[in-house]
Amino acid sequence: QFIWRCQTDKVIEQIFSEKPYPVKGLWMQTCNPLSGIGLDPKLWQKALEKLDFIVGVDLFMTPSLRYADIILPAATFLEKDGVRSWWVPLQTINKAVTVKGCRPDVEINFELSKRFDPDFKWETIHDLFDEILKPSGMSFDELAKKGWALPPENHASRPYFRHEKGLLRSDGKPGFATPSGKFELYSTLREKWDLKPLPYFKEPPFTPVSRPDLFKDYPLILSTGRRSPAFFHAEHRNIPWLRTLDPDPVVEIHPDTASKNNISNGEWVVVENWMGKARFKAKVTKIIPRWMVMAAHGWWFPEKKDDPLFHTFESNINMLIPMNEQGKDGLGAPIKHLLCRIRKERGWT
Numbered sequence: 001q002f003i004w005r006c007q008t009d010k011v012i013e014q015i016f017s018e019k020p021y022p023v024k025g026l027w028m029q030t031c032n033p034l035s036g037i038g039l040d041p042k043l044w045q046k047a048l049e050k051l052d053f054i055v056g057v058d059l060f061m062t063p064s065l066r067y068a069d070i071i072l073p074a075a076t077f078l079e080k081d082g083v084r085s086w087w088v089p090l091q092t093i094n095k096a097v098t099v100k101g102c103r104p105d106v107e108i109n110f111e112l113s114k115r116f117d118p119d120f121k122w123e124t125i126h127d128l129f130d131e132i133l134k135p136s137g138m139s140f141d142e143l144a145k146k147g148w149a150l151p152p153e154n155h156a157s158r159p160y161f162r163h164e165k166g167l168l169r170s171d172g173k174p175g176f177a178t179p180s181g182k183f184e185l186y187s188t189l190r191e192k193w194d195l196k197p198l199p200y201f202k203e204p205p206f207t208p209v210s211r212p213d214l215f216k217d218y219p220l221i222l223s224t225g226r227r228s229p230a231f232f233h234a235e236h237r238n239i240p241w242l243r244t245l246d247p248d249p250v251v252e253i254h255p256d257t258a259s260k261n262n263i264s265n266g267e268w269v270v271v272e273n274w275m276g277k278a279r280f281k282a283k284v285t286k287i288i289p290r291w292m293v294m295a296a297h298g299w300w301f302p303e304k305k306d307d308p309l310f311h312t313f314e315s316n317i318n319m320l321i322p323m324n325e326q327g328k329d330g331l332g333a334p335i336k337h338l339l340c341r342i343r344k345e346r347g348w349t
Contacts, residue, residue, distance in 0.1 A: 007330045009323050015047045029057040034064045035300040035312045036234030039321040063312040073102040080104030083129050091148040195329050204337040205325050218273045218339035221292040224317045234298035249299040249315035251280035254290045268345040276319035
């Protein structure tokens with residue numbers, strides 16, 4: 001029942017309120033909130049400016065790292081050992097090369113854990129890997145030599161109907177890992193937390209139904225998160241050969257909606273609402289409904305070095321999305337169902 005991570009909206013709220021205590025620092029690892037995950041990025045910019053101390057861990061310089069007091073260079077997947085056991089047979093990840101001055105995320109976090117926890121029991125990363133692999137009967141080195149492994153017949157991680165054999169619960173009893181032991185459609189844990197135990201529908205906060213007053217001026221549904229074959233969230237915009245695959249921030253729009261707004265395929269347009277605006281290249285396609293536009297996210301421009309933040313606010317769809325619009329359980333965000341309008345770019349003003 002313990003939730004080990006904090007709720008993002010509450011964190012940024014506490015940075016400004018300083019209640020119940022002030023937040024003084026931030027550890028920013030594999031994360032670029034100004035360009036990628038941070039809704040209302042100008043608010044995040046103010047939050048970063050307010051903090052006393054920021055540590056950044058990343059492979060490349062990003063807009064968010066500009067606010068870091070210390071930057072720890074991370075290592076790529078070719079520069080680390082590891083263990084992988086999902087989607088593929090059990091196998092090791094084996095370091096191929098070492099780059100001076102860079103360390104894998106797992107080593108950085110391992111050393112940090114040793115300093116935070118006086119009872120930390122592992123001396124080396126490989127000691128930890130060996131314990132993770134203990135159920136397999138192999139050490140890291142043994143598995144690395146073997147290459148990969150599948151669980152033997154009747155191993156706890158392999159058979160079907162594990163719930164019937166007491167293999168899912170810590171007490172060894174038959175059933176599922178829920179308070180009732182049953183496969184719960186009615187969540188007794190959510191009921192205990194004073195949350196609705198059954199799935200339910202609630203109208204999102206910014207739709208024609210919930211905000212008809214805004215819909216008058218912003219008549220299109222804005223959906224974000226359009227996937228790219230070249231990028232993952234805000235990553236890789238600085239890799240030239242990947243940019244050739246996906247060179248510009250794109251917003252998809254139906255031909256009828258484009259015609260209505262005097263927009264042609266490949267033209268630069270502005271998507272805007274009461275929160276802000278962002279600049280995209282129009283992709284006219286019938287895949288998108290007439291009442292919607294679909295915008296890419298995670299854009300910044302490493303090649304534009306005239307700005308220390310690499311023009312991260314220019315084509316950032318998060319400029320149109322507010323914070324603090326999650327559900328009662330602290331989950332959710334209006335990233336798929338906002339309101340906006342679109343127009344042909346007539347100067348970036």
